[in-house]
Amino acid sequence: MFSTTRPGSPNWIDLGTPDTDAAAEFYREVFGWQVRSAGPGAGGYGFFLLDGKMVGAVGPLTEEGATSSWTVHFHTSDADATAKAVEQAGGSVRMAPDDVFDQGRLAAFTDPTGAEFAVWQPGAHRGLEVVGAENSLLWTELYTPDAAKAGDFYRAVFGWNVQDAPIPGVSYGIVSAAGAGPDDGHGGIMQLPEENLAAGSGPEWHPYIAVADVDATLATAAGSGATVLIPADSAPGVGRLAMFLDPFGAQVAVITPDPS
Structure with missing residues (x-):
């Protein structure tokens, strides 16, 4: 099983949706996930929890023209260096690297074939707490x-x-x-x-x-x-x-x- 702490491996997934409450209820029914708010300053973002451990997140759509989708985030030890590598390899930067409080550093990209993805440089928030288990x-x-x-x-x-x-x-x-x-x-x-x-x-x-x-x-x-x-x-x-x-x-x- 892959390690979320290895650079280049998936270390976070989150869902952008137009109705976070209804989406949370759907995933509770399907996977048994609960939701915990990320806090009053998080803009409606919340964590999906399985037996109290983070298996992903849900939040409102924030990009203009965005449609509901899951975003896969990959571990990086340097989001700024990854952004440069993306551009050099023919991809594009949708969201430049930025700090998320003290939790980590986030950036979002589009690959040369049109697929969107993101990277997470862990800070206080290390990423997924469970992978490979049932309902994760x-x-x-x-x-x-x-x-x-x-x-x-x-x-x-x-x-x-x-x-x-x-x-x-x-x-x-x-x-x-x-x-x-x-x-x-x-x-x-x-x-x-x-x-x-x-x-x-x-x-x-x-x-x-x-x-x-x-x-x-x-x-x-x-x-x-x-x-x-x-x-x-x-x-x-x-x-x-x-x-x-x-x-x-x-x-x-x-x-x-x-x-x-």
Whole structure:
């Protein structure tokens, strides 16, 4: 399992949504998450908690023209240096590095293929307190119209290792942080097929949440207002997976991994 403290690994996820209260209720129903306010000066931002430990966050939409989505944040020890690396590698800076009180330093970017992501330089707030456990982040995934360009970009910015996965008919790269072991992958880069692009799919990062029973979780999500994008299906050697849009359009995937 990946370490959130290793530079280049995911260390935070948060949801931007037009209705934080309704979104909080949805994720409570689906994953059992509770919400704790980040404080009176946090602009409505709150932490998703699982058994009292932080597994992500939720807040109102803040960028002009933004739509509901999850943002994956990657660990950096120097957000300013990462911003320079992003620009040098052909990406763009959506939000320049800035301090979030004493909690850490945040910056947001867009990669050269159009996918948005962020980095978190930990201060008092170290990031996710649980990963890999039931109802917490297990994996992150990039859908992109140009997997080769995306791979080159993230290698340049984070020093990632990208290894082709032997999946018939699919271009998929397994991603791990520099210095990580062979079993410490934290995500994947998937080339969007032409039919997906024609149907309106675009570049984006989304989280995979580990669950005990994908079929039951998908049924709960659909009953709570989600739209099923990919019905539950089994991938040999991986697990059982599904994907849905929450009631406000944010994309999230769920997985019951095969026993290792």
